[in-house]
Amino acid sequence: MFFSIYRSLQNQYAHWPDAPTRRDVLKAALASAGGLLALDSCRAAPVNMDLPRIVVVGAGFAGLACADELAAAGYRVTVLEARRRVGGRVLTFRDLIKDKTVEGGGELVGPNQPTWMAYAKRFGLRFVEMPWNPCDVVALDNGLLTPDYARKIWTEMRSALERINVEAAAINPFRPWESPNAKQLDGQSLDHWIRRLDVDPQCRELIEIQWTGINGLIPAWQSWLGILAIVRGGGLQKFWDETDTLHCVGGTQQLADKLAESLVSQRGQSAVRLDTPVQAIRQRDKIVIVELADGTTIEADDVVLTVPPSTWNKIAFDPTLPPQLTVPMAASTKYLAVFDKPIWNDLQRQPNAMCRGPIQLTWETTAGQGDAGPHALVAFAGGRAADE
Known part of the structure; x- marks a missing residue:
């Protein structure tokens, strides 16, 4: 706010x-931000087939940043997003007022957010x-x-x-x-x-x-x-x-757009899949099976869940999530x-x-x-x- x-x-x-x-x-924040990302995400590491396959559920800031860091380390990573856009709870309206942006969700940042400052420096975003x-x-x-x-x-x-x-x-x-x-x-x-x-x-x-x-x-x-x-x-x-x-x-949602574009350029169009709701996540021995709304499945070694807790009831978990993770929102x-x-x-x-x-x-x-x-x-x- x-x-x-x-x-x-x-x-x-x-x-x-x-x-x-x-x-x-x-x-000062921008000057010191360059080394804050875990890896030099500007240069994608080659895919290492020996590393785990990761599915990230949610293409908000958390999911895209997570996937970006994993891709930079050489992981095979796929982001699944139920909506037809990236950004999650951040949404920039560019058509409400000519030549102005209006934020429909998360809006502002500050110099005390070093990760945001680091990504802004990387993508050339201004404030x-x-x-x-x-x-x-x-x-x-x-x-x-x-x-x-x-x-x-x-x-x-x-x-x-x-x-x-x-x-x-x-x-x-x-x-x-x-x-x-x-x-x-x-x-x-x-x-x-x-x-x-x-x-x-x-x-x-x-x-x-x-x-x-x-x-x-x-x-x-x-x-x-x-x-x-x-x-x-x-x-x-x-x-x-x-x-x-x-x-x-130009709008807060730009960061999500830039992260998604970077992932697609590094890993191909399938790295970020929009309009792809997840309906079930099942642990089976050493793999995790992610079932999509259309009935198809994706196998992964690990799944990172980044969507808000208020949406978790739309996903069937097997085994069920422990009580300490069923938090209100x-x-x-x-x-x-x-x-x-x-x-x-x-x-x-x-x-x-x-x-x-x-x-x-x-x-x-x-x-x-x-x-x-x-x-x-x-x-x-x-x-x-x-x-x-």
């Missing part, structure tokens, strides 16, 4: 003259910064936050989030369940942590709204270990400062509205807003793409609001 109450308040009330600009941070405005709107039950009250909220929120950073520093970012006191942390909820904060009630409320929007669940259903793992994986303070600050010029709703002109200017408001209600967050998804022509606004909801 784009609108971050923490970053909005920070931009208004934190003044560090010597701090690097976001553009400086992006340049523009999402603008911020000191008049971003924050509306709660008693109306808009006044400047003095917002400054107080910022001071308390900064202190609270710094405490998260301290706890998150001890988390293993790759295997958080192996972190110290992992079971105890997983047994606590985000709501429990928020309720113990010695801060203004509206500071608690804003933290709750922000995390509900991020994860699509009310805080009572969010694992404290999960929160710490997200912050640790996002780079601790970088998570708050850099997440969702950049728009990919939260709901988020993104509504796109296209306007002939930026009406928020006429209302003397800003497109970026946070509030308590059915719509928790708004931002302009066409920001940074020029003032001419229509503009698109996102209305975003997570948790119960999305379910309703």
Whole structure:
């Protein structure tokens, strides 16, 4: 998501003259990104017939990146995608507004996502910064936050989030369940942590709204270990400062398109098979049989499942998946509205807003793409609001 109450308040009330600009941070991230991919994926390794045959289910970012790395190592890899396009939950609309892209799914990235930066460097993708405005709107039950009250909220929120950073520093970012006191942390909820904060009630409320929007669940259903793992994986303070600050010029879905094109050029047209739903995955001795919706089968040595957990009930697994893998998935709703002109200017408001209600967050998804022509606004909801 784009609108971050923490970053909005920070931009208004934190003044560090010597701090690097976001553009400086992006340049540094791209400069250091080249060596982050496991292998030099620009040059495909010859197929090694002694290596296992791998089937990757799902052609979203995770599936395509996985297949790309495996192909670069010489594996025989096939990607199966039920839809007629790649990208998964990322979908760029290029026909809603002439000469502008509108994101229907996952939208923004940040310099704190090193793998994304590495792929962007490899494929020559460019970014523009999402603008911020000191008049971003924050509306709660008693109306808009006044400047003095917002400054107080910022001071308390900064202190609270710094405490998260301290706890998150001890988390293993790759295997958080192996972190110290992992079971105890997983047994606590985000709501429990928020309720113990010695801060203004509206500071608690804003933290709750922000995390509900991020994860699509009310805080009572969010694992404290999960929160710490997200912050640790996002780079601790970088998570708050850099997440969702950049728009990919030409659309976020380009990365999926580029990865798929690279796989096809390396391994042939059959490397990425679209419109190919998987209906069953069966383990048989030392092989795995993948059954497609048309009844045909593919044999593999290993299968990598990258589709969302919400779709797993469409696949018959034999043996069945263990209980610890049958995880629920939260709901988020993104509504796109296209306007002939930026009406928020006429209302003397800003497109970026946070509030308590059915719509928790708004931002302009066409920001940074020029003032001419229509503009698109996102209305975003997570948790119960999305379910309703």
